[in-house]
Amino acid sequence: MKGVFDRIPSAYEGAPVTDYGDKIIIPGFCDIHLHAGQLPNMGIGYDCELIDWIGKYAYQVEQSMNALGFAHRCYAKLISDLWLNGITRSVVLGTYYRQTNDLLFQMFMKSGLSAYIGKSVCDRSPTGVADETTENAKQDLLMLADTYKDQKGLVRHILSPTYVPGCTPEIMEFIGHLAQEYDLPVTSHLCENRTEVQEVHRLHPEAPDYASVYREYGLLGQKTTIMAHCIHTTGHEAELLRDCGVYVAHCPHSNLNLSSGVMPLRKYLNMGIRVGLGSDISAGHTLNMMSTMVAAIQGSKMRWMINPQEESVTTREALYLATKGGGSVFGKVGSFEEGYEFDALVIDDGNLYDFTDRTLWERVERFIFRGDDRNIVARYVSGSEVARPQL
């Protein structure tokens, strides 16, 4: 980005121009938490809570992903849906399967969209059999780190231990070292569900809290870190998130669908904690980022009703979270300020007409509350227009 100008500056005279007329141009959406391997479950099974839901729905479908043909079909649909919904950047968790993860990298690299992609790691299970051995997880992580170590473009590798109860201390330590050695970002889950938090206390009585376990193993802010959910954090954990510069992936639809809770969004923003939005497919049911923004606003209003000192977030703030908030994970992304990468969506709000003269902001607000993929007519990632991916 050079800037936003009323007239083309003389330095750029003669440059090719695309005139989008009265359409609206906004930064691309950034979805900083989603599970590629769970795509088929979108919209299914939300009468359960988290742990039940994982057992009944999430686990089975992730197993099917071991078949490359099935994974290919799902990933093609996922990437096409991300494109459709104007999600130019995403943080994507893969599966436990080596080939399937490799496929996910290859497909994103063809797509023109940007993603940080991580292998799911789960080598312990408090309730049953772990998904993989520690040795297997180490080998796969190393292979991915080596294969994609020079990949510094739109698609990059991220380390993604599932969550503390699903990872042995040995693998967490290994991942912490890998992050340093290969200069890799890290993402995981934190304080999503009360039962999960209790489990962490049982497994790690030595740690003062859940976040401190990650910190201990080099997985909280030593490198760029994204933690999903962060609902049931203690005061100390919130301070850790702030002091370690962690990005919180706020996933309001998921948190409501699985009755996990409502994240203290205003508190985090007031503390200066970095926050972006996540669809959390498929505990979340939609890649429509406007719907996720609305859920974030509504959840925040609900918290205000219970605690009037916790002021609710505005529609403007929600738009910030969906763009620059999460975009900052990827560098200078999510804004039209000078020096930022040009990730943009062109919005045709023609069908949202209301027979009334509207300000630019009212049109944006109306698009957030009422728009869908039909209103997004062009997508740009890092300066280039991206056509619908053919995978």
Added chain:
Amino acid sequence: MKGVFDRIPSAYEGAPVTDYGDKIIIPGFCDIHLHAGQLPNMGIGYDCELIDWIGKYAYQVEQSMNALGFAHRCYAKLISDLWLNGITRSVVLGTYYRQTNDLLFQMFMKSGLSAYIGKSVCDRSPTGVADETTENAKQDLLMLADTYKDQKGLVRHILSPTYVPGCTPEIMEFIGHLAQEYDLPVTSHLCENRTEVQEVHRLHPEAPDYASVYREYGLLGQKTTIMAHCIHTTGHEAELLRDCGVYVAHCPHSNLNLSSGVMPLRKYLNMGIRVGLGSDISAGHTLNMMSTMVAAIQGSKMRWMINPQEESVTTREALYLATKGGGSVFGKVGSFEEGYEFDALVIDDGNLYDFTDRTLWERVERFIFRGDDRNIVARYVSGSEVARPQL
């Protein structure tokens, strides 16, 4: 409706057949609370609370509705959008303007959709100038009652005092008598916002509570009654709603958008109170009834998180609320049981495929969480297919 059969019974052999193949057929949606006159504000101004929002947004646009040309454009869009979203029945509040209300009746009668339509009545204002004189309100109500007294088909007249603070005792009494004389249903607002409830206490110190004021004037269950919101009810008020057989119009999006609160849905269902869903356009931002169902489920889960004894509603219950729950306002509507009117939607969920064999219920669930108007490919009202209204 005669029934749902695996094979065509011999009594109906030779009857014309429409084969919808693998598509899903569900009862039509019933939206039992929306403001036609506020259509242009959908999706605008939700950084305000109720009273501010009315002053800044709702009031102005309702004034514009005095111009017939403007009202015609808005109502044509509203009816088209109701059709698009599969809302076969609705309870529609009009404006304070005689001609505009008459236009609304005429347009609905042409549309093939079913609606109960009411003139907004507001002859007192605690904060400013009332919208109309008591005399004017009486004349308009009488005119509508006379004009549409023989209209017993799909479009009918409903009496709709705005809310207690907006109506003088004189007009409430008048409306109560009119309901008896012309055998008319009644709809209004109850306990939406805490400030509103306080205002009712100030204006009616003689009444034990808000609901009792309506009851006193013949506006709570003496005839079929729909009360919107019912968030901040007392135990006595909830009992009144139950004992008087009142329908509660639950409007979850509106209640969240304007920070009004989250209605105790489970409590009402457990008590045996009748509940349906309302979009509450334009404090609600969408006529997508699936989105309203999801908001009802999510709000209910939120209440469960705070009070684990208040079990959250299931997706099945939400579908009931959107169909038979609200449909019962209109008689035998909202179900495929014998004797019911055939209001139906044909759902093509082809674009929601997930590479997995799904049960019928999982497909319905997925449609509720992920579908939109594109999935609705045919609409039937009382036995007839309804084409897109040309108004």
